[in-house]
Amino acid sequence: MSGSGKQSDRLAFLGQLAGGLAHEIKNPLSTMMVTLQLLKEDWDEETSPRAMRTRQKLELLLKEVHRLEGILDEFLRYARGADKSLAPCDLNDLVQEVLDFIEPETARFGIRIRFAPAADLPECRVDRNAIKQALFNIVINAQHAMENDGGELIVTTERLADPEAAKLRIVDTGCGIEPDVLTRIFDVYYSTKQRGTGLGLPTSRRFIEEHDGSITVQSDVGRGTAVEVILPIAGPAASTVVGEGAEEGAGDG
Ligand SMILES: Nc1ncnc2c1ncn2[C@@H]1O[C@H](COP(=O)(O)OP(=O)(O)O)[C@@H](O)[C@H]1O
Ligand SMILES: [Mg+2]
Structure with a gap:
């Protein structure tokens, strides 16, 4: 029994470690999200080809940051388990x-x-x-x-x-x-x-x-x-x- 106990301790520890990391990444990510949004707004009025290209790139970045957030949320949900307020x-x-x-x-x-x-x-x-x-x-x-x-x-x-x-x-x-x-x-x-x-x-x-x-x-x-x-x-x-x-x-x- 002690062997499997160690194994589950180890898993719990790794879960904590990974959960903490995911949580830490979420804050800078949301700063990036907000900043990218503001940056995009800066370019919103201009109609030059350069402005349009820049907007496209910013939109792509926003989409990917959004996706990263989604991945972290899903990960944290899994790692933490159910809340169990029954x-x-x-x-x-x-x-x-x-x-x-x-x-x-x-x-x-x-x-x-x-x-x-x-x-x-x-x-x-x-x-x-x-x-x-x-x-x-x-x-x-x-x-x-x-x-x-x-x-x-x-x-x-x-x-x-x-x-x-x-x-x-x-x-x-x-x-x-x-x-x-x-x-x-x-x-x-x-x-x-x-x-x-x-x-x-x-x-x-x-x-x-x-x-x-x-x-x-x-x-x-x-x-x-x-x-x-x-x-x-x-x-x-x-x-x-x-x-x-x-x-x-x-x-x-
Ligand atoms: N209703 C379904 N019909 C067909 N394939 C399914 C269905 N539910 C799950 N799957 C398969 O199971 C895999 C794992 O599902 P899931 O854990 O929800 O991960 P994800 O949806 O991100 O791929 C899917 O990639 C898919 O291949
Ligand atoms: Mg799925």
Whole structure:
């Protein structure tokens, strides 16, 4: 046992170190963002070819800085884990919120959303933000999988009896996942997308497992993908809530 204890200490330490670094990088990055924005405004009135070229370059820089911020945010979210301020939550409402949020974007890609909420779904004890983020990462992947040809995003919820739990199914009619890819989708930094971070599903899994829940993915290449999330009604057991101290390092400032 002592061996695995050392290993998890080491991982917690590395998590703290990396989290702290990511956090430190965020401040200068936002200074750069603001400064670039001001610089761009300085050039906004001029119409000379030189001004236009400069604006284009500044816009590219802004875009890349923005992207870096996104990467750091995703990293910090993963490294810190869920907040675990637990409260009873209507998961149907939560799903609806996530779907409402992405709907304008999915509509643009010809993706239809269908949601069939279970009427008898009991409230679950969860950290609302964490579960929302976990679901968001899943539906964004579904959206990416259907961006070329459109399709359907079908979400259903269901009450499970023994033990009492809520089951969420998120199905898309997108490109599907090759079997050799499927074995790696929960690996940190694994991504098949040009601009993917590979942190979406690992974060979803971490947050869901911190609630003593589970996530499974099935896929048919060319036909689509089904993600199943199960969350116990009672919420995570006390031992899971306390956490292991790994998320304390990065600070919140
Ligand atoms: N619904 C889906 N349809 C097809 N592929 C998927 C789907 N969800 C996840 N994937 C695959 O899993 C990989 C990892 O997903 P994720 O961890 O969210 O990282 P990212 O989205 O940044 O690539 C994706 O790059 C993609 O290959
Ligand atoms: Mg993703």
